[in-house]
Amino acid sequence: xxxVTQLDSxxxxxxxxxxxxxxxxxxSYSPSLFWYVQHxxxxxxxxxxYTSAATLVKGINGFEAxxxxxxxxxxxxxxxxHMSDAAEYFCVLPAGGTSYGKLTFGQGTILTVxx
Amino acid sequence: xxxxxxxxxxLIKTRGQQxxxxxxxxxxxxxxxxxxxxxxxxxxxxxxxxxxxENGRGNFPPRFSGLQFPNYSSELNVNALELDDSALYLCASxxxxxxxxxxFFGQGTRLTVV
Numbered sequence: 001x002x003x004v005t006q007l008d009s010x011x012x013x014x015x016x017x018x019x020x021x022x023x024x025x026x027x028s029y030s031p032s033l034f035w036y037v038q039h040x041x042x043x044x045x046x047x048x049x050y051t052s053a054a055t056l057v058k059g060i061n062g063f064e065a066x067x068x069x070x071x072x073x074x075x076x077x078x079x080x081x082h083m084s085d086a087a088e089y090f091c092v093l094p095a096g097g098t099s100y101g102k103l104t105f106g107q108g109t110i111l112t113v114x115x
Numbered sequence: 116x117x118x119x120x121x122x123x124x125x126l127i128k129t130r131g132q133q134x135x136x137x138x139x140x141x142x143x144x145x146x147x148x149x150x151x152x153x154x155x156x157x158x159x160x161x162x163x164x165x166x167x168x169e170n171g172r173g174n175f176p177p178r179f180s181g182l183q184f185p186n187y188s189s190e191l192n193v194n195a196l197e198l199d200d201s202a203l204y205l206c207a208s209x210x211x212x213x214x215x216x217x218x219f220f221g222q223g224t225r226l227t228v229v
Contacts, residue, residue: 036220043119044158044205044220090157095171102148102171103207103218105157 002027004091006106014114019063019078021109023091026072033074034092034103035065044090050074061085086113118142119208121221128196128228136191136224138206146170146211147189148218149181152203164189165211193226201228 007022025031035047048059055067061084065076074091091106118141128134140147146165150158160173164183178194187208193200203225207218 041222043222044207046217049217102160102163102173103150103158104160105150108155108157 002031002093002104004093004104004106006091006109008109009107010110010112012112012114013081015083016080019081019085019111021076021089021111023074023076023106024072025074025093027093030069032094033067034094035059035063035076036090036092037087038090039087047076081113083113083115086111119206119219119221121206121224123224124222125225126227128226130196130198130228132196133192133194134196134226136204136226138189138221140187140189140208141219144208144210145187146209147183147187148207148209149191150205150207152205152223154202158205161191196228198228201226
């Protein structure tokens with residue numbers, strides 16, 4: 001069985017400081033991995049995706065993530081937080097084969113950004 | 116805007132009742148998936164439909180059922196509602212093809228069972 005674990009349920013940063021949201025995965029094959037963001041009262045939005053090409057993936061709004069197979073990690077980072085980054089973030093493992101679109105979500109990390 | 120719309124946005128039902136939630140997929144998409152997101156949790160996969168056939172199911176009982184129509188819109192039906200069914204229900208549409216797993220989500224239906 002495959003799974004993702006988000007290591008922090010809440011992360012709090014000050015505006016202008018770096019953001020680090022941590023995700024570890026477990027998969028019997030070399031996976032694809034996504035990060036999604038969920039703003040209050042809005043749908044889930046894809047931030048970035050790793051699909052076995054470059055291990056450093058750049059996404060929208062200045063976010064990036066690095067796939068590290070040796071550490072089974074896919075941590076999300078941003079050099080400088082903005083107030084609009086406050087939201088809940090999900091690390092996601094998509095199934096392959098005939099289950100395209102079946103996604104396994106982590107528990108989520110709520111990011112709070114202080115002025 | 117993802118082009119995926121869900122209705123209604125909010126719903127209150129009584130335990131034991133039945134409910135139908137609706138989803139209109141993004142144009143050109145042939146696959147729809149449904150997820151349940153309980154408060155404080157990540158979304159959990161309920162099932163997926165591809166070309167009107169169920170194409171995978173998560174760990175949910177048979178009282179959760181679905182339909183996909185020829186225009187690729189979809190319904191999620193839940194019978195014999197329980198208090199624990201209270202959650203945000205998310206619909207996601209995608210185009211099933213090798214190498215493409217991106218799903219586009221609607222804003223969800225908030226179901227409260229009392």
